[in-house]
Amino acid sequence: MAEASSHAPRLEDLLAGLPSNWGRWGADDEVGSLNYLTASEVLRGIAAVRKGALFTLQVPLGDPNGDPVWPGRTQPTRVNLLDKGHYLCGKAPHFPGDSEFADDMIIMSLQGSTQYDALGHAWLGDELWNGFDAKTTCGRMSKASVLPIAERGIAGRGVLIDMARHRGKAALDRGETFDHHDLEAAAKAQGVEICKHDILVVRTGWIGSFYTKPREEFFRDYVEPGLTFSRELVAWFHDREIPNLVTDTMANEVTVDPESGVVLPLHIALMRNLGVAFTEIASLEKLAQDCADDGQWTFFYVAAPLKVVGGTGAPVNPLAIK
Numbered sequence: 001m002a003e004a005s006s007h008a009p010r011l012e013d014l015l016a017g018l019p020s021n022w023g024r025w026g027a028d029d030e031v032g033s034l035n036y037l038t039a040s041e042v043l044r045g046i047a048a049v050r051k052g053a054l055f056t057l058q059v060p061l062g063d064p065n066g067d068p069v070w071p072g073r074t075q076p077t078r079v080n081l082l083d084k085g086h087y088l089c090g091k092a093p094h095f096p097g098d099s100e101f102a103d104d105m106i107i108m109s110l111q112g113s114t115q116y117d118a119l120g121h122a123w124l125g126d127e128l129w130n131g132f133d134a135k136t137t138c139g140r141m142s143k144a145s146v147l148p149i150a151e152r153g154i155a156g157r158g159v160l161i162d163m164a165r166h167r168g169k170a171a172l173d174r175g176e177t178f179d180h181h182d183l184e185a186a187a188k189a190q191g192v193e194i195c196k197h198d199i200l201v202v203r204t205g206w207i208g209s210f211y212t213k214p215r216e217e218f219f220r221d222y223v224e225p226g227l228t229f230s231r232e233l234v235a236w237f238h239d240r241e242i243p244n245l246v247t248d249t250m251a252n253e254v255t256v257d258p259e260s261g262v263v264l265p266l267h268i269a270l271m272r273n274l275g276v277a278f279t280e281i282a283s284l285e286k287l288a289q290d291c292a293d294d295g296q297w298t299f300f301y302v303a304a305p306l307k308v309v310g311g312t313g314a315p316v317n318p319l320a321i322k
């Protein structure tokens with residue numbers, strides 16, 4: 001994976017003077033911009049449902065052919081603990097009535113599938129979201145873990161911006177960037193508006209390409225396409241009060257900001273400072289095709305990651321209901 005240039009500015013300098021939501025929902029808040037998703041926003045989401053079509057947005061987990069996992073993180077490993085073979089070998093428990101069972105377990109990075117990041121997953125200096133001490137991450141996250149997000153759940157109006165389709169590509173290229181102007185232009189071309197408090201779902205085609213490209217090619221010198229940092233982009237997210245950013249990439253932003261050379265600055269500017277919830281590795285191909293077919297780019301988005309105590313993130317299978 002590409003690393004930050006030695007000439008890259010310090011993030012603290014790059015982000016100086018930009019908006020922050022720390023304290024906005026109280027000193028103890030651990031769910032950040034999800035607070036924008038009030039009951040009326042849930043009803044606005046439900047009002048987007050037109051035909052009752054369901055789309056599940058998680059990628060398959062534990063695929064024997066490999067999962068799209070950030071380089072350096074381990075592939076999910078699912079292991080059978082009990083199956084018919086155990087019964088054939090006489091190594092399975094016998095239950096009165098003779099019923100038989102299969103059991104298994106999975107070992108995985110909590111960021112190793114479609115997932116919600118905890119707001120405390122990325123920090124700067126000694127502080128995470130809302131000013132919590134970075135030492136609260138030691139051992140397990142005792143502040144701004146994924147648990148409060150999981151306890152809360154997420155529901156609202158989702159809007160899909162298909163950046164790949166807008167640029168006439170199956171998938172954006174390695175390192176290809178876009179910003180809020182591009183999001184607005186794509187929305188206009190799609191005939192949809194990105195409204196205040198919308199759950200912003202952006203398709204790049206990148207995770208889709210994992211399933212069509214040779215794996216060595218997909219992972220070579222790993223650099224993802226994605227949103228790119230600018231001060232105006234951060235202000236745009238702040239003004240629109242975007243609660244949740246969902247993309248079909250592993251990190252929701254271009255891996256290395258081409259202007260500054262900083263790695264993943266939006267994890268700090270949006271997640272840590274504004275409290276925007278990040279949902280990554282979403283599977284958007286079927287939803288995007290349906291939206292292109294019927295011209296309806298909005299839907300009821302609903303999700304709840306697993307309630308992992310102290311987790312830095314947790315797998316999720318969001319639903320888009322049109």
Ligand code: UVW
Pocket residue numbers: 070111117121250251278280
């Ligand atoms: C990285 O940490 C690289 O990305 P994510 O937000 O998936 O955890």
